[in-house]
Amino acid sequence: xxxxxxxxxxxxxxxxxxxxxxxxxxxxxxxxxxxxxxxxxxxxxxxxxxxxxxxxxxxxxxxxxxxxxxxxxxxxxxxxxxxxxxxxxxxxxxxxxxxxxxxxxxxxxxxxxxxxxxxxxxxxxxxxxxxxxxxxxxxxxxxxxxxxxxxxxxxxxxxxxxxxxxxxxxxxxxxxxxxxxxxxxxxxxxxxxxxxxxxxxxxxxxxxxxxxxxxxxxxxxxxxxxxxxxxxxxxxxxxxxxxxxxxxxxxxxxxxxxxxxxxxxxxxxxxxxxxxxxxxxx
Amino acid sequence: xxxxxxxxxxxxxxxxxxxxxxxxxxxxxxxxxxxxxxxxxxxxxxxxxxxxxxxxxxxxxxxxxxxxxxxxxxxxxxxxxxxxxxxxxxxxxxxxxxxxxxxxxxxxxxxxxxxxxxxxxxxxxxxxxxxxxxxxxxxxxxxxxxxxxxxxxxxxxxxxxxxxxxxxxxxxxxxxxxxxxxxxxxxxxxxxxxxxxxxxxxxxxxxxxxxxxxxxxxxxxxxxxxxxxxxxxxxxxxxxxxxxxxxxxxxxxxxxxxxxxxxxxxxxxxxxxxxxxxxxxxxxxxxxxxxxxxxxxxxxxxxxxxxxxxxxxxxxxxxxxxxxxxxxxxxxxxxxxx
Numbered sequence: 226x227x228x229x230x231x232x233x234x235x236x237x238x239x240x241x242x243x244x245x246x247x248x249x250x251x252x253x254x255x256x257x258x259x260x261x262x263x264x265x266x267x268x269x270x271x272x273x274x275x276x277x278x279x280x281x282x283x284x285x286x287x288x289x290x291x292x293x294x295x296x297x298x299x300x301x302x303x304x305x306x307x308x309x310x311x312x313x314x315x316x317x318x319x320x321x322x323x324x325x326x327x328x329x330x331x332x333x334x335x336x337x338x339x340x341x342x343x344x345x346x347x348x349x350x351x352x353x354x355x356x357x358x359x360x361x362x363x364x365x366x367x368x369x370x371x372x373x374x375x376x377x378x379x380x381x382x383x384x385x386x387x388x389x390x391x392x393x394x395x396x397x398x399x400x401x402x403x404x405x406x407x408x409x410x411x412x413x414x415x416x417x418x419x420x421x422x423x424x425x426x427x428x429x430x431x432x433x434x435x436x437x438x439x440x441x442x443x444x445x446x447x448x449x450x451x452x453x454x455x456x457x458x459x460x461x462x463x464x465x466x467x468x469x470x471x472x473x474x475x476x477x478x479x480x481x482x483x484x485x486x487x488x489x490x491x492x493x494x495x496x497x498x499x500x501x502x503x504x505x506x507x
Numbered sequence: 508x509x510x511x512x513x514x515x516x517x518x519x520x521x522x523x524x525x526x527x528x529x530x531x532x533x534x535x536x537x538x539x540x541x542x543x544x545x546x547x548x549x550x551x552x553x554x555x556x557x558x559x560x561x562x563x564x565x566x567x568x569x570x571x572x573x574x575x576x577x578x579x580x581x582x583x584x585x586x587x588x589x590x591x592x593x594x595x596x597x598x599x600x601x602x603x604x605x606x607x608x609x610x611x612x613x614x615x616x617x618x619x620x621x622x623x624x625x626x627x628x629x630x631x632x633x634x635x636x637x638x639x640x641x642x643x644x645x646x647x648x649x650x651x652x653x654x655x656x657x658x659x660x661x662x663x664x665x666x667x668x669x670x671x672x673x674x675x676x677x678x679x680x681x682x683x684x685x686x687x688x689x690x691x692x693x694x695x696x697x698x699x700x701x702x703x704x705x706x707x708x709x710x711x712x713x714x715x716x717x718x719x720x721x722x723x724x725x726x727x728x729x730x731x732x733x734x735x736x737x738x739x740x741x742x743x744x745x746x747x748x749x750x751x752x753x754x755x756x757x758x759x760x761x762x763x764x765x766x767x768x769x770x771x772x773x774x775x776x777x778x779x780x781x782x783x784x785x786x787x788x789x790x791x792x793x794x795x796x797x798x799x800x801x802x803x804x805x806x807x808x809x810x811x812x813x814x815x816x817x818x819x820x821x822x823x824x825x826x827x828x829x830x831x832x833x834x835x836x837x838x839x840x841x842x843x844x845x
Contacts, residue, residue: 284833286841351716370701370718449708452701453659455841466704467661470579472604473833 266485269478281479286455287464293372294461295487298440301379302387302433308380309387309432310425316388317395334385339445346378347450370452375460378446383436390432391425398424426502434495441488536569536771541591543578543664543754544707545728549791550595556787557778561771569771577705578664585610585759592763592772595756597664600823602757615757624753625779626793629813630672631749633713633722633729636740640720644746645676648721649694656719658709659702660830660837666706667831669723672750674830675819679748693840714739725752726808727792751813 270278281287316328334342350357350368360366368374398421406416444462452458461484468477542550554571562568574581574589578597582604585591594611596602599622605611616623634642640653648655658666673695677688701718703709706728713722714736724732729743756776763769778784785795789804801808820826830836 286838347716351718353717369716448704453704454700454702455838463704467659468833469583470577470662471832472583476833 263485266478266481270475270482273475273479277475278479281476282483286459287461287480289456290459290461290464291483291487293375293458294441294484295491297372297375297379297460298383298437298443299491301376301383301440302437304376304380305383305387305436306429306433309384309436310391310429312384313388313391313395317392331385331388334381339382339443340449342381343378343446343449346374346381346446350374350377350450369450370454370458372458374450374452375447375458378450379440379443382443382446383440386435386439387429387432390435391428394425394428423502427499430495430499430502434492437495438488438492441484536567536768538569538571538592538768538771538775539590540571540573540593540595540775541581541585541589542573542575542595543581543597544575544705545665545725545731546595546754547573547575548731549727549788549793552791553779553784553787556783557775560778560781560783561774566771571775577662579662590762590766591759592766592768593756593758593776595754597752597754598667598823599753599755600827601664602755603823605759606757610759610761611757612760616755618758619756619776620780621796622753623755623757624796625756625776625784626754626788626795628726628752628754628793629749629811630669630746630752631724631726631729632744632746633724633732634742634744635720636742638742638744642721642744644744645673645748646680648673648698649691653698653721654719655695655699655721655723656701656709656713657699657723658706659704662704663706663709665725665728666709666723667826668725668750668752670830670837671816671820671826672746673723675750675814676746676748678819679814689836689839692836696837696840714741726794730792745809745811748812748814750819751815753816 270281273281312331316324316331347369348354350360352358352361352367352369354369357368360368368377402420402424403416406420411419442462444460444466447460448463451460451463453463461480465477465480468474468480540550540554550573554573558569558571574584574591576584578601582594582596582601585594585605586608594602594605599616602611602615606613606615612618619625632642632645632648634640640650641647642653647653657669660666660670670692674688674692677683677691678685680687699719701709701712703712706725710722710724710728710732712718714732722729722732726743729741733741733743756779758769758772758776763772779788780796782797782800785797785800786803789795789800789807792807794808795801795804816823816826820829828835
């Protein structure tokens, strides 16, 4: 409401014309592609009634799938945090042969069909695979078809988001700040902790949020490596597919809606955290 | 999605024919057969044979495309508007689901001979070279240390047949009741380390990822696996008793009426029952209904005691409700604390 009034009173005086048109186009597209499908998702489950939706969501198997999906996605985002920072650091701060190639490789998971990634990871980590075989022999570890397999697939999809969020900020961060800190007698650890990391924090949180969001909904690559056992390695998106195959649309929508709400709350919390950090710095 | 590229083109062609239907309806007939996963090779051969048969009768040459995927998902695509002329799915339950939404007449199963199932199959056991775990029958699967690969019955039609075949065997054992069968099937699934979504995925897990000792399989998929992975030395074990899997076929009434392909679609399905269709089915390891063709195939289809879903389970709707619906027997297997 207030946005429209601001728009109306401001449009005549604004230096940059076209706000009305561009905002209108943006909102129509957003409505068509994001809001209407989401609205359908919000409406659909209630054909079961409140008790029905609660029964679907309180089911042990659904709960187990949620724990796995959200737990593994959070863990994947947490692991991607230092890993992505390190990777971004390497490709922005150092010059070495093959750097550009490495830089391009980071984007590959964005473009690779997730099913291909899933098949490749499974072939690699199954206990007759290149990596899975030696690991199983040396330590008795099994990776594919276990929750840790799910985690590996999720790190694979989350990591590029982390790297691509941090990298531009790191690139713009001039060396002068670090040099000033050094001349003022800061140790290297202090410089990293008090100068570099605070500047990167908002970007790290953005990367964390994007990586987490992507990982929580990931389906294609996970189902190959997960083993899909109810109560242990079954992810929530698979449960949605299972329910759809049983022609249980409302149940599937209930699980989808719960995922949406949970993910939204987590992303909102990250956003608030990011804003606090920004304000703290200013 | 593992949809055949031709299917997509066929769908586009179908859609464009639809747009131009009244004027050019009969000039370039197209037919879309929406089928399930393991029928790829069979329908590729059958489409060629049927095209020759149809044009031999002086009809214009039709373009036939086939789409493959999990049976349930394929049924869902038709319900959601995929313009299939005929469906050839893994189980009657999926065709019933389409019929329930008004696309197919409710009496579809009585419109063609043999309950609208022109060929049958059954469930067999596939083991590794030399059968190291000495698996001879269903009972051997429950021995400690035997690990079994089957897809998830919730998402795979074939896996439902696997489950029901095992259940029928457990019930048939001396002293077998539904309580002992439930116990046996619970034990069976405790020994399943991976549940893939579909039969082809499971076969990859078994044959290429080297998981498990026994693979529960459609008979025709088992033969295909022997050809596909000759170096693996897989062996087929025929259990003492199994289930008669009856994959049904049906014309999608609403779509053929709109597209004017009724005669073509009906002829297509009827040709499945002809000696040529039956021979092709047998060649692709589906058990033909035609006794003469079956006799000709001889030892390739060992005689087994086969129970039908109607006799052993009271039909698909009943089996689905008891075993595979949410809260059914299959869900109880994975309840914690058991």
